[in-house]
Every structure is written in C-alpha cells, then in structure tokens.
Amino acid sequence: MSTSAVKAMRSRTDEFMERYARLLKWAQKIPDADRDLAEDIVHEAFLQFTQSGADHISINNFDQYLREVLRNAHRTHLRQSTPRRFQQLSAIAPDAAEALMSDADPRELLQARDMLGAICLYSCWRKETSIASSVLLLRFFHGYYPNEVAKLACKTRNAIDALLKSARRDLGIYLINQKSGEPRRARTESSAPLSEQRAHLAPDIVAELRRIIFAARKGQCFQPQQLLATYAGGEAKVSRSLLSHLVSCPRCLDAANDILGLPALRHRSPVDFLGKESEVTKDA
The missing domain is CATH 1.10.1740 (Rna Polymerase Sigma Factor; Chain: A)
Structure with a gap:
C-alpha cells in the first residue's frame, strides 16, 4: 500500500x-x-x-x-443472522421450521408448508375473537419484535409475552385436534380452505402466508386521524377488532407504523425473514 x-x-x-x-x-x-x-x-x-x-x-x-x-x-x-431469525418459527411449529431450514425431502417440505398454512389460517380465524392470535401473527408472520408488537397493541412487554404463550398453547391444542381427526375450523370468509390453496402456494412460503393474512381483512379501513387519536393518548387502548384489522390491512398497519415511528411493513421483507436476497430501501 x-x-x-x-x-x-x-x-x-x-x-x-x-x-x-x-x-x-x-x-x-x-x-x-x-x-x-x-x-x-x-x-x-x-x-x-x-x-x-x-x-x-x-x-x-x-x-x-x-x-x-x-x-x-x-x-x-x-x-x-437469518438462520437465527428463521428459528423464530420453531416457537410455533418446530418440525416445520426444521424442515424448511434443512435439505429435507420434498414431501417433508410440503408437510411443513401445509402445517404453517394451517397455523396461519387458524390464527386468521381466531384473531377475530382472540387478541393473542393477532399478536402471534404480528410476531411470527409479519416479523415484528415483541417491543414493537407491544407498541401496536398498547400493552406492556410482559403482557405480549403472556399473549404469545397463550396463542402457542391454543395452537398446540388445535394441532393435536388436527392429528386426531377433528374437523378443521381454520378458515375465514375471505380465505379458501387450506386443501384448496395448496396448488397456489408460492415459492416464497412467508409471502404466501402473508397473502392469506391480508385476505382475512374485515371491516372498513381507518383514517390516519383516527389512528393518530388512538395512539396519541397517554393511556391508549387498542381494541381486539382494531388490532385484528391492522394485522390484515397493510395500509392501516403502515399508518400505525408511521405514527409509532416503526419500520414500514415493506421493510419487514419475507426474504429477510427467511434469509434470501432483497433490496431494502429504508431501515429502522
């Protein structure tokens, strides 16, 4: 030199x-x-x-x-760090996460994708009556950190941890019932049954799961002023229906992100979540 x-x-x-x-x-x-x-x-x-x-x-x-x-x-x-980030899925579907992270047999990969699809559909159905399912979808399928979920839900970090634990327990019961042959309840008015969606699964499984989540949107969108009024108060309260709508509405979710100073949904790329290359235009 x-x-x-x-x-x-x-x-x-x-x-x-x-x-x-x-x-x-x-x-x-x-x-x-x-x-x-x-x-x-x-x-x-x-x-x-x-x-x-x-x-x-x-x-x-x-x-x-x-x-x-x-x-x-x-x-x-x-x-x-994406291998570690990908392991987040193991908290709700350990067998599926392990298969997707390894060079598994194609049949095992299909089973893993189906399991995650079933979990996603069930959570979309449950979020209408359980705030814990909305928290789980934000955490594991949209890629929000627990502290960020706490801001969106206007709850403490401890409360979010408790809700995630509750959602995982609920999922465990659901998956056990699935294995025992009980009827699948995990469908929404705007989502086809999982068996009808298998042929349409995209190569990027998380992108496809998000598509299912967005298809489960219910209710009218909120004006930015409405969301600002919700989050501006010192002791804001977010209803179950509001959080459920945010989870399935990219427009309203990004409006809330902007108010709270959180990265936009488009920067929580599924390819970052799963470790593939992607152009990120803006960061936290």
Missing part, C-alpha cells in the same frame, strides 16, 4: 472514530438492539466504510453518509 493510501485510510478511520459514540447511539435505536448488537453493527459499518474508499472531503453531508453506511451494516447483519 502506498504512502498516500495509508494516509487516506488513517483519515477515514479518524473521521469515523470521531463519530463512534454518535453512531453507537444511532445503532442502539434499532428495534431490539442491545449494546452488544449495536457495537457489532457499528463495527460492520466501520469495515464497510474503510473498505469503500470513499473520500469524506467530497461528501456533502458526511453524517448522513455514515447513517446510510450504518443502515447497510444493519442489512448485512440481518442477512447473516
């Missing part, structure tokens, strides 16, 4: 390190990012920045540029 290249590298390093504390603070604002994760993201950002060869002198807004580097580092972290 030439002397000029060494000097340029040192200059970029100094510029980055001068802003280290600020970058770390930014990284810690990422949903569910503790200090260790924030430090990992900043470290990845440092590697990307120093290896890019960017000349900070020619950058009009250096801080804004570093924010974008940080976002890219976060996306890199998501791609590298």
